[in-house]
Amino acid sequence: MTRIVFTEHEVELPGGALVVRSAGAGHPILHLHSAGGPRISPVVEALAQRYRVLAPIAPGFSGTARSAKSIKSYADLLSQYLEREGGGAIDVIGQSFGGWVALWLAARHPDCVDHLVLEAPAGLRTPGAWEPRNEAERRRKLFVFPDRAPADTREPHILQGDQEVMNQYRDNVAFDDELANSLGLIKARTLVLMGAQDELIPAESGRLLKARVRQSHLIYIFKAAHALEIDQPERVFRVISDFLTRGEGFLVKASASA
Amino acid sequence: MKFSFFHLMPWTELTEAPEEWPTPNESYDPIKGKELYDRYLGTMARAEHCGFDWVAANEHHFSPYSLMANCNLVGAALAQRTSTIKLAMLGNLLPLLNPIRVAEEYAMLDVMSGGRLVAGFVRGIPHEYIAYNVSPDESRPRMKEALSLILRAWTEPEPFGWEGEFYQYRSVSIWPRPYQKPHPRILMSASNDESAEFVGQFPSMVGMTLIIDLDIAANTLDCYRRVRAAHGYETTPEDVLLSQQTCIADSDEEARAHMTEALKYFHRILMRPQQDAQRIVLQKTRFFDDDRQREFFVKRLNTLKGRTLDEQIEAGSVICGSPRSAIKQIRRLHKVLGAGVINVNMKIGNMPNQVVDRGMELFRDEVRPALRDL
Numbered sequence: 001m002t003r004i005v006f007t008e009h010e011v012e013l014p015g016g017a018l019v020v021r022s023a024g025a026g027h028p029i030l031h032l033h034s035a036g037g038p039r040i041s042p043v044v045e046a047l048a049q050r051y052r053v054l055a056p057i058a059p060g061f062s063g064t065a066r067s068a069k070s071i072k073s074y075a076d077l078l079s080q081y082l083e084r085e086g087g088g089a090i091d092v093i094g095q096s097f098g099g100w101v102a103l104w105l106a107a108r109h110p111d112c113v114d115h116l117v118l119e120a121p122a123g124l125r126t127p128g129a130w131e132p133r134n135e136a137e138r139r140r141k142l143f144v145f146p147d148r149a150p151a152d153t154r155e156p157h158i159l160q161g162d163q164e165v166m167n168q169y170r171d172n173v174a175f176d177d178e179l180a181n182s183l184g185l186i187k188a189r190t191l192v193l194m195g196a197q198d199e200l201i202p203a204e205s206g207r208l209l210k211a212r213v214r215q216s217h218l219i220y221i222f223k224a225a226h227a228l229e230i231d232q233p234e235r236v237f238r239v240i241s242d243f244l245t246r247g248e249g250f251l252v253k254a255s256a257s258a
Numbered sequence: 259m260k261f262s263f264f265h266l267m268p269w270t271e272l273t274e275a276p277e278e279w280p281t282p283n284e285s286y287d288p289i290k291g292k293e294l295y296d297r298y299l300g301t302m303a304r305a306e307h308c309g310f311d312w313v314a315a316n317e318h319h320f321s322p323y324s325l326m327a328n329c330n331l332v333g334a335a336l337a338q339r340t341s342t343i344k345l346a347m348l349g350n351l352l353p354l355l356n357p358i359r360v361a362e363e364y365a366m367l368d369v370m371s372g373g374r375l376v377a378g379f380v381r382g383i384p385h386e387y388i389a390y391n392v393s394p395d396e397s398r399p400r401m402k403e404a405l406s407l408i409l410r411a412w413t414e415p416e417p418f419g420w421e422g423e424f425y426q427y428r429s430v431s432i433w434p435r436p437y438q439k440p441h442p443r444i445l446m447s448a449s450n451d452e453s454a455e456f457v458g459q460f461p462s463m464v465g466m467t468l469i470i471d472l473d474i475a476a477n478t479l480d481c482y483r484r485v486r487a488a489h490g491y492e493t494t495p496e497d498v499l500l501s502q503q504t505c506i507a508d509s510d511e512e513a514r515a516h517m518t519e520a521l522k523y524f525h526r527i528l529m530r531p532q533q534d535a536q537r538i539v540l541q542k543t544r545f546f547d548d549d550r551q552r553e554f555f556v557k558r559l560n561t562l563k564g565r566t567l568d569e570q571i572e573a574g575s576v577i578c579g580s581p582r583s584a585i586k587q588i589r590r591l592h593k594v595l596g597a598g599v600i601n602v603n604m605k606i607g608n609m610p611n612q613v614v615d616r617g618m619e620l621f622r623d624e625v626r627p628a629l630r631d632l
Contacts, residue, residue, distance in 0.1 A: 193421075196406060210416040217429065219419035220410065222403055235421045251428045 004048045006040055006055065013080040016067025020081070021055040024048035029091040029244065030078070031055045032098030035122070035166045036227075037154060038062060043229040046237045047093075051244075056081065058101070060165035062158055071123070071169055071176075075104035082112050089114035091244050092188075096122045096201070096226065097166065100176070106190070107182040115247065116188040117240055118209065119228045120195055125174040126204040141199050142227045149230050183212035190216040191243045193236065195224035217243075217251070259592060259632035262312035262346055262601040263305035263618070264501065267298045267332070268528055269322035270608040275530035279385060280320035294325065298605070299332070301614060303339035308618040309626035312376060314346035314601055319389035323528045330363045337371040345371050348445060348465060348501075348601070349378020352408075353400035354390040358430055360404075361411035365436045373437035378445040378465070379405055384545045384555075385535035394545035398456065400424050405444075405460060412441040445499060449558065450551055451481045458485025465601070467501035470561045472574045472594050475500075479595055495598030500591055504577040504602035505609065506584045506617040506625060516613050517578045517606070518567055524607030525563050577602065581624035588625070592632050 006021040021038065029051045031044055038057045047053050058074060059067040068074035078101070082090055092113050094102030099121025106113040132138035143149055154162065190213045194206040203220075210218040219239060224231035243250045271290060276282070305313045315332040318324035326332055333345045345367060350360050360379075368375035381401055387394040403422045410418060410430075417431040436442055445463040448454040457464045464482045469475045483493045505520070507513035539545055546552040562575055570576045574594070577587045591597055602621075604614045 196410075196420075196422075206418075207414070207416045210418070217419060218416060219421055219428070222406065222420065222422035222425075232421075239419075239421050253428075 002049060004045045006048075006053075011081060011084065013067070013077060013084065015073065015077040015080055016059065017065045018059065018067060018077055018081055019057045019062075019064045021057070022053060024050070024052045026050065026052055027091070027244075028052040028054055028085070028087065029093060030082070032078075032092065032094040032101050033058065033061075034096035034098055034227075035162075036096075036152075037162050039150065041150075041229040042233045043237050043240070046233070047241070050241065051091075054085075058097070058165070058169070060168070061162050062154075063161060066165070069168065070171070071101055072104050072108065074101050074169070075108055078105050079109040079112050082109075089188075091115040091117070093117040093119065093240065094121060095119045095229065097169065099123070100179070103179055103183070103186070106186045106188050107179065108185075110185060110187040113186075113188040115244055116186070116190040117243065118190065118192045119236070120193065120198055120201045120226050121205065121209070122170075122201060123173070123176040123179055124201075124205040124208055126202055126208070127175065129174070129202040129204070130199050132200070138200065142225060142230075144195075144197050144223050144225045144231045149227065180208065180212070183209065184214065186213050188215070189247055191240070192216060192218045193228055193239065194218065194220050195226055195228050195231065196220040196222045197224060198226045198228075200226040215248075259588075259597075259629055260311040260496065260599045261309065261621070261626065262314045262344075262499070262599055263302065263308070263310040264314040264316075264346075264348065264601045264603040265298055265302050265605050266316070266318075266323070266603060267294070267325040268524075268605065268607065269294070269325055270523075272322055272527050275527045276322070277531065279532040279535040280389070281322055281531045286322075291325065297611060298325075299335050299339065301605070301611070301618075302332075302336055304615075304618065306340045306343035308622040310343060310621075312344040312346040312599070312601070313340065314348045314376075316348045316378070316380070317351050317382070319386050321528075321531060323532070330367060333367045333375070334370065337367060337374070340371075340374075342374075344374045344376050346376035346445070346601075347378050348376075349380045349447075351382035351386060352379045352404045353381055353397045354387065354392050355404075357404035357407045357425060358411060358427060358432070361408040362432050364408075364442065365412065365432055365434050368436040368438055368442050369434045371437075373442075375436070375438070375442040376445055376463075377442040378447075379408075379462075380447050380465075383532070383536070384539040384543075385532045387539060387543075387545070388535055394539050394543035396424065397545055398547070402456070405446075409441065412436050448478060448482060450478055450554055452547060452551055454478045454482040455485050458482045458491075459489055461491060463497045463499055463599075465499040465501060466595075467601075468558050468562060469500065469502075469574050470558050475574070476595055495592075495596050498595065498597045499599040499601055500595060500597040501601040501603065502577045502591075503575075503606045504584070504604050504617070505606070505613070506577070506579070506581060506604075506620045507613065508580065508616070508620070510579045510583050513579045513583075514567055516609060517576065520607040520609035521567070521576075522607070528607060529559075581620050581628075584621075584625050585628045588629060589632070 100123035315329040
């Protein structure tokens, strides 16, 4: 297996600067990180073995320029980036907060997104969803297998900065009504992955997406909580890569000889 | 207190114990087989008029021990022959089966019966993993994943997929959905602390069988209740089912005589074939997680076989006697173990059918009325 090294470059766009990490070659995919920051997980590394992975850092995270101050404006910035990249509609993967952004990208700029993969997407926490009492409890509920989680190596000032930026993006919104009413605009074939043991993003969020996004598939990952890529990297990679490779054909079991 | 009438549907034409499992089926006579199914289904349907709240069946493979390779078919036949009695499938051997198929069949049964299904999920007897070529090492994790998947299949409003260790489905939406909301009551079995802990994690009743010691059984049930409480479930007596080989006759002496002969046939003829296959699975696999559980399983069977009938009655392993004695023994089980459902198996081994019929009458006319206060 080729050793994957992500390089980082900054792109100047009409809306501001965007820092993008990239690795791999071939068919490009856009990977949007979670509120936990722009970590490269084993799943992202595995994707970079097969694809050219473009992994932007959400403006403001990791001390980057605050070119976008809302989720919608970040989505608009991404559309500018994709237009700059050329190549037409792109496959997009969004994790949690990144899923929220990806949904707005697909709703506001439907021609930018080919296949959409949402991993436990935030932004649609239905009323009555379980709320953690504190940050420690929230972190505990991220994983079924906390021993698989990599250590958070962010410097304290970066960690604090990321948390503040995330709060600004979230803007005290648990259920994005405007997004929920815009889901019908999404043209992309969409795969929604939910952890079967996820308590942070309730199953109702996935069901809502399945009901309102026209071409969508909802899959539960067993023995995974919110951090899908950490809890079950092989399963997540398997289903994502099959979906990206075969599109709607991924519904049909491939023969062993295929 | 509720009472369930269980039938094992044994093949009773053997005069000698087969020596191997799977048992060669050359001697199986389908004409006799039809007679037995007609007879047994008739008896089971009659339970509705004999004071029983449930009628129960289960699943076994490749043996004259039981002719129910698929209890759901028995349930479907009973759904047409009965109208109010609950249909307790005790149960599908879930680790051996396709969980979506089980979810669908149980949903069909529940709808066809107007919401009378009790959905049992069990691991099965160790040697039966050979039947469907499933690794016994995978028994518990398969059980957990399959049940989680079935609960989703019963309750998800949108088509969904599942990516698990043992089961992968890309899009599931069962038709019909169950009649009962949110789903039929679930029952799983436990015989030790490990299995009690496993069952307690789910919204499930617990069933116990082959009790050899009431204190051990009580401890196991306490463990079940504790784990349930930790998962936010309240436990009532109706969550606890005890299975009992049962003979009720007009006198204690008659009941004992019948029970002795029936148990002899059961253990020496019907149970004999699977001993070697069972040994292989127990010794060579991780059907049980540790030696302690494995040894307890083996000890349980050997203890029952080695005890006198009096010892079995005293230990709470069987119910045997006149109606008066049966009432006393049932009250004791209720008091010591807090059980709210007693699952009686009257067709033990080659117990004569007329003895079973008479036992059902005595239950209806004398035993049940005396236990209305429980």
